[in-house]
Amino acid sequence: MNHSNDFPLVNDVHSGLNATRVAEIIAPRNVAGIGAALxxxxxxxxxxAICGARHAMGGQQFGHAALLLDMRHMNRVLDFDNVNGLIEVEGGIQWPALIDYLEAAPQDGAQRWSIRQKQTGADALTLGGCLSANVHGRGLRMAPFIADVEAFKLVDANGTPHLCSRQRNPHLFSLAVGGYGLFGVIASVTLRLAPRRKMRRDVSVIGLDDLPAAFQQRIDAGYVYGDFQFAIDPAGNDFLRRGVFSCYLPVDDATPVDASGKDLSEQDWRDLLALAHTHKTDAFARYAAHYLSTDGQVAWSDRLQQTIYPDGYHRAIDDRLGHCGSEMIGELYVPRERLCDFMHEAAADFRRHGVDVIYGTIRLIEADRESYLPWARQACACVIFNLHTEHTVHGIEASNAAFRRLIDLAIARGGSYYLTYAAAASLRQVRACHPNFAAFLEWKRRLDPQQRFQSNWYRHYRDLFAAEEETPKALA
Structure with missing residues (x-):
């Protein structure tokens, strides 16, 4: 077990808006190390508090004055069942290491296994963190990550490990997946794998109003993954109304993998992100031209889900803009039949309030019937917005206000939002979109009566609900 007091100030990688001073940092290397730390x-x-790769930006991995468990040293593969397509890994392993292991591992028979889905935008996230946030990818017919989790080992506040699955400790299973590290430490995860397939990318540029039918046509034709990256220039007629539609269809495994080197380099991504801040129409045109040039490209189903995340990309942009900033992410869910009118109203709101969209995407998600705090309570479209945010009180509040307005647009359509990102929502919005939240907090109090596991995220919502309970009710 490694004790470190060298870096008591921690922050998230993407937004840089969660600077937190912790009591100390411990990096356990096994279950015994977790127990000793507790x-x-x-x-x-x-x-x-429990952290992995530190990409989450809602404050759930840090706690002021808390002991911070850094799980990244627990990164081994523990067991691989290549007959049934199951793999057990420690909670601190990150996606690239898992994908590399499965690609290199001897596998019996003709069937080869790999991951089914992972979150997009960045690869270097831990499996334990992904379970705790119940992430999702860009599958056209996939439920959130809980559907891929066979079981996990959870270490409670007393240092006792519990095997959690749909058969053993099912209630704890449902609470901890999407439970943001509040019920224990994810020591290991057993993941359901999928056949590794070659897939062809088919790309077109289409209008938003054609997207619902286009998604359905791709699903009917057997496509597995897909998304729609929309235009971001509010001065143009295409703003949030036109986008790059990319979908992936399984092909015969004898089909050659494209080795042309057409993928964007890290410097290409940095250039695109800079353009998205300064010349939005040019950024979309360049992005669309690149993806259209890859139409028909063939790749393996795991590799096509990986991407480049240019660490620290915003420093060069800050130099150009003359202020310190970053992107805040929000994710909204609406019934698929309400997607277009949601986007039209969001575009009008962004123009009215001068909201600076840097990039965004639309995906599909199936309903989650298993987690205690499901963010996808129905099959829906998910819309991700990355908003440029100046690191000032005014800039942060402007982005939070924009997300609150978006949440209201989603609520008006029977939709919801993702709890993982900035805690902008009002108590009314939390209750409307996550009706189990008060009961979730009560289960937290019951199962962790010492309140050992805490985070800035948890404290925010605990205090939000507590303030309501303490508010005197009006006399009848």
Whole structure:
């Protein structure tokens, strides 16, 4: 077990808006190390926060004055069942290492296995973190990540490990997947794999109003993955109304993989992101031209889900803009038949309030019937917005206000939003979109009565609900 007090100030990688001073950092290397860290926390009466790769930006991986468990050293493959397509990995393993392992591992028979889905935007996220946020990818007919989780080992506040699955400790299973690290430490995850297939990327540029039918046509034709990257220039007629539609169809595994080197380099991504801040029409035109040039490209189903995340990309942009900023992400869910009118109203709102959209995408998600805090309570379209945010009080509040307006647009259509990103929502919005939240907090109090596992995210929502309980009710 490695103790480190060298970096007591931590922050998230993407937004840089979660600077938190922690009591100390411990990086356990096994279950015994987790237990020792928890015993140390109990001895010194310290709350415990749990982090992985630090990409999450809602404050769920850090806690002020908490002992921070850095899980990245627990990154081994523990077991691989290549007959049934199951793999057990430690919670700190990141997607690239898992994909590389499966590609290189000897596998019996003709069937080869790999991941089914992963989150997009960045690869270097831990499996434990993905389970805790119940992430999703760009599958056209896939439920959130909980559907891919066979089981996991959870270490509670007393250092006791519990095997959680749909058969063993099912209630704890449902609470911890999408439970943001509040019920214990994810020591290992057993993942359901999928056949590794070659897939062809088919690309077109289409209008938003044609998107619902286009998605359905792709699903009917057997496409597995797909998304729609929309135009971001509010001065243009195509703003949020036109986009790059890319979908992936399984092909015969004898089909050659494209080795032309057409993928964007890290510098290409940096250039595109800079353009998205300064010349939005040019950024979309360049992005669309690149993807159209890859129409028909063939890749493996796991590799096509990987992407380049240019760490620290915003520093060069800050130099150009003359201020410190980053992108805040929000994700909204609406019934698929309400997608177009949601986007039209969002575009009008962004123009009215001068909201600076840097990039965004539309995907599909199936309903989650298993987690205690499901964000996809029905099959829906999910819309992701990345908003440029100046690191000032005014800039942060402007982005939070924009997300609150978007949440209201989603609520008006029977939709919801993702809890993982900035905690902008009002209590009314939390209750409307996540009706189990108060009961979720009560289960937290029951199962962790010492409140050992805490985070800035948890404290925010605990206090939000507590403030309502303490508010005197009006006399009848």
């Amino acid at each position: 015993a140390h926390a109990a001895e010194h009466d310290l709350p415990v």
